[in-house]
Amino acid sequence: MKNLRTKLMLFGLCLAVGIGLVAGPGCGGGFPIPDLPDKVVGYCIYKNNFSGSNECKEYVGSWTVKEATDDCKGNGSTIQLDKRCGNAQDKKLGDCIFIINKEKEKYARVEIPGDNKERCGGTKRGCEFFGGGSFVPSTVCGGVVDTGETPSTLPVFRPGQLDCKDPLPGDAKGNGPNGQICTMSAISGASEPGRDFTKYGNCELVRTQRPYYPVPPNSGHDKDDPRMKDPAYLKENDWVKAQVQATACVCCHTTTAPQGPSNWYVESSPNWINSMSDKALAMGAGWISGVGFGAYPPEKNNGFTRPTPTDPNHTIFTTNDDARMRKFFENELKHRGRKKEDFKDEKYAAGPLDTQRFYTPKECADTQTIDADGTIRWIGGSARYIHVLEANASSPGVPPNLDKPEGTIWKVDVDAYTGTPIKSGEIKFGEVPAGAKQDFPAEGKPKALESGKTYYLFVLKDIVNPLTRCLFKAK
Ligand code: HEC
Incomplete structure (x- = not known):
């Protein structure tokens, strides 16, 4: 017996999305939404590790009471047997559907509460990227689904590795064995100072170490910036850009990333720094700590350093001159009229990585x-x-x-x-x-x-x- 109401409700939403946008296969974009069985063992309200907010998970289909009870306990909460989540359409962003076992008709339906439209894209990503589920937007999120570039699951995280390559034609010899250029291919890794990571490191590997997707730059990023005529300013700006270019951060923050840049990017003109948000600058100044992204010791990373538990207020950027880097970002924040106190409630930058660490x-x-x-x-x-x-x-x-x-x-x-x-x-x-x-x-x-x-x-x-x-x- 299928629950006709659930089925129709999901179908109706899919249709609404399908009309509004270029819909991928299956309306959620993850996988086609299955017909959910009638039976619900109970629900579990718990805190999501990624978003930090509460979610309601419904155990649908052939779960035993013990399995569902243990699963809820594993999420740090207590199951409510024989009850459904039941958030109203305008009180939730949508449902994230998980197929636990298709043959056994065992599913989980997670309702993500909220009424802020701006969280729709991130919620869909959380559901499909991290969870491997399929997102069914509510009326709140109807028509605000991403453009469809996001793959349904993250690739397997590939561990960092040292890649040594001969210099490309026209490039100077490297500091590695036989004049090679050795680059730590990892999100926290760097090539030699002055090199281009996209040429010497493995960006494909780096893009398995955190989700990659295109995100528009900070608004006003293309406005004229008179400071670009000041040689002293330009020198520091160029230095910061060259540092970023030598590190794995550039893998997603460049126009040459496969689907375009994630938010800020080194080619943005007239001043690439203006493609960053105020918050990004605060991360650059070390006011919001980037410890959670991990770090190699400088001797394994061409002398580049990163924030670590013992040096949490290091700039979030991978650099071989932390003081110079932070100074540059402090000046940028001053230029935008922002103060350290403005960011006092945002201690850490790494979102889900920090939630997991703590x-x-x-x-x-x-x-x-x-x-x-x-x-x-x-x-x-x-x-x-x-x-x-x-x-x-x-x-x-x-x-x-x-x-x-x-x-x-x-x-x-x-x-x-x-x-x-x-x-x-x-x-x-x-x-x-x-x-x-x-x-x-x-x-x-x-x-x-x-x-x-x-x-x-x-x-x-x-x-x-x-x-x-x-x-x-x-x-
Ligand atoms: C695999 C892709 C990828 C890599 C590599 C990457 N980023 Fe990002 N970055 C993103 C995405 C995507 C965003 C947009 C915000 C979001 O959705 O997380 C972003 C946003 C940012 C922001 C802006 C945050 C804000 O709130 O405005 C900063 C700062 C940043 N990244 C710094 C870095 C640094 C430093 C590195 C290298 C250590 C790095 N990124 C490497 C994908 C990446």
């Missing part, structure tokens, strides 16, 4: 644990990263410097290119399955877990995509 785990459900024989169990699907930590360790963030916080006991990574994600129950503590590698400890077995002691189980579908993050008692 996540405080709660107690595990019964289905999230390590059995007496070492078998590791979690919920939500197959995993690429499995961490076991001391109970008081902070939550892991992105590689290379935030993914093994103090208190890490064991960490296993599935190879991003050749490995198959590991299923719950198919890995034992201390035993590394084929296609995976132990990332911590560097060598040897992890230290044994003590029976009765509490530990932190942290399992990711992929970087920035958590499945299970909770505290369990060792058996």
Whole structure:
């Protein structure tokens, strides 16, 4: 039995979107929206790790009460059995539909509350990019769907790597072995100062490390700027641009990015800096911290540095002269009449990455644990990263410097290119399955877990995509 009302409602919305815009295959853009079964086990209201706001998740179809109860508990909340979410059309941005198991008719429908139209694009991205769901806009978001360039899921996060290349014709010899130019291909990476990262680094890899999509620049970016006639100003402006050009940041912030630039871009004229928002400048000045994006040590990154937990107010840009970079952005903010106090409520720049770093785990459900024989169990699907930590360790963030916080006991990574994600129950503590590698400890077995002691189980579908993050008692 299908629920005719649900079906018609979804269909009606799809149609409205289809008329208003060039609709992709399936109205949500992720995948065609399935007919949802009638049966709902219950709902769960919890805080979304990406948006920081509350969502209501409905367990639709063949979930058992236990599965749904555990899933809700895994989200840090308590299920309300036999009830539906029921936010009115004008009180929600839309529904994010997840297919859990098509054959078994098991789905999740997440209502994203809100009435601010400006959040529609971001909400759709959150649903489809991070979640792998399909977004069905409500009347609030009707006709405000993105232009359709966004792929339905993020590619697998590829770890950073050092790429050494011969200089291109006409370019000077590099500082690497045999005059090669060695570049750290990673979002926090850099080539040699004065080089062009898009030529020497691997931007395709970089664009797997955070979502890439085109975003219009700051309004007024193309206005005349008399400062461009001042040689002293121009010198600093050119220096900052050359620094950005040498780093992975340029991969999405350039007209040569596959679908055009994400927001600000180095080619914007007459003054590229004007393509940045005030907030972006505050990140440049280090007033809003970019720690969450990760950092390589300068000796592995052509001398370039980034904000780190011990130097959080470093400019968000990857640079080999932090003081000079921050000074430039402070002057830009002054020019726009902005003060440090204006940004005092925005401490961190990395959004979902920061939310994850600061996540405080709660107690595990019964289905999230390590059995007496070492078998590791979690919920939500197959995993690429499995961490076991001391109970008081902070939550892991992105590689290379935030993914093994103090208190890490064991960490296993599935190879991003050749490995198959590991299923719950198919890995034992201390035993590394084929296609995976132990990332911590560097060598040897992890230290044994003590029976009765509490530990932190942290399992990711992929970087920035958590499945299970909770505290369990060792058996
Ligand atoms: C994979 C693509 C990609 C890469 C690489 C990238 N960015 Fe971005 N960046 C974006 C997108 C997309 C936006 C638009 C805002 C959003 O949707 O997150 C953005 C926006 C920004 C903003 C503006 C934020 C605001 O609120 O105005 C700043 C500053 C920024 N990026 C800095 C950086 C720095 C520094 C790096 C390198 C360490 C970098 N970006 C690398 C995609 C990227």
